[in-house]
Amino acid sequence: MGEETNYDRHAELKAFDETKVGVKGLVDSGVTKVPRIFIHHPPQINNTTSDSDLNFPVINLDGFDKDPEKRLRIVEEIRVASETWGFFQVVNHGIPIGTLEEMLDGVRRFNDQAPEIRKQYYSRDLSQTMAYNSNFDLYSSPAANWRDSFSCAMAPRTPLPEELPAACREILIEFFNRIMKLGRCLFILLSEALGLSSNHLIDMGCADALAHLCHYYPACPEPDLTIGTTQHSDNDFVTILLQDNVGGLQVHHRNQWVDVPPTPGALVVNHGDLLQLISNDKFKSVEHRVLASKTGPRISVASFFGRDSGTNARVLEPIKELLSDDNPPKYRATTATEYTEFYRRKGLDGTSALVHFRL
Ligand code: OGA
Ligand code: NI
Secondary structure, X not given: OHHHHOOOHHHHHHHHHHHOOXXXXXXXXXXXXXXXXXXXXXXXXXXXXXXXXXXXXXEEOOOOOOOHHHHHHHHHHHHHHHHHOOEEEEEOOOOOHHHHHHHHHHHHHHHHOOHHHHXXXXXXOOOOOEEEEOOOOOOOOOOOOOOEEEEEEXXXXXXXXXXXXXXXXXXXXXXXXXXXXXXXXXXXXXXXXOOOOOOHHHHOOOXXXXXXXXXXXXXXXXXXXXXXXXXXXXXXXXXXXXXXXXXXXXXXXXXXXXXXXXXXXXXXXXXOHHHHHHOOOOOOXXXXXXXXXXXXXXXXXXXXXXXXXXXXXXXXXXXXXXXXXXXOOOEOOEEHHHHHHHHHHHOOOOOOOXXXXXO
């Protein structure tokens, strides 16, 4: 360590932040070394599994709403994947591949815009409908990530088209409508997988808020020194992730890092901390990360259900129907707003925010 901690880190973070063009700006300027604000100690790439027996679950949703037998099988597959991995991919989810490709393309178009245009969107005010920045936790995390992102809050308030970036406005709205529909189906199936009535999670408001976080991971000259996204779990109920074909997403499973294989047309689904909290640990919110790579850019869009932009005061606590004398509540009551504030203040530092809400 030593030398890297002996510098005016804050000044370097600020200088980077003030460029307002993120990591892509650095790469476009031709950097061949990773600046020290991005260097992670210890190095992040360890214990990646080579165990090919670990098959990342893929669930085929085809026919769940038409064929009761298929539905039972799908719910059971979701239960097993939820209890063992906390992560799975879905195929035949009803969103056309053209929509997925156009969404990824829209994120690319946004980031390919001239610096002067990108700068106009740059903001650290996450309560805004749309905000573009590099590292939401730039000033609070121990080391920065090799990634730029923009967020779009799509529900409960539907943004006006002009509040969304012109480079990808139409596809954001189309994608949002499709993801909302799929999300509602998943909450129905997850409710059934928890043994609850079909509408339980929707009636609790799990599908009320939806935000897209569009990530751009530029190619990295020294990928072993930094990371695309630090290990973390998500601070929502459920995340649906669209990733391109570059790869790099890994899930922490049985004490090792397992690759989530990019699969054209598939979407990745994972549980967030709030689902773990209300399910009283039945469905875990599993840690994941994204490696930096010499190949890039990598593009992904994470759609967060229940990640609040500051207005959701609904009380969240372990669902009564899931509790018993043998399974008392493990978490105190909170709200999505309180949870989000705590999570953002803490930043991605490799530790869980959820433990702070444990009884
Ligand atoms: C996230 C996330 C993974 C990815 O946004 O929370 O984990 O592949 N993203 O970008
Ligand atoms: Ni995540």
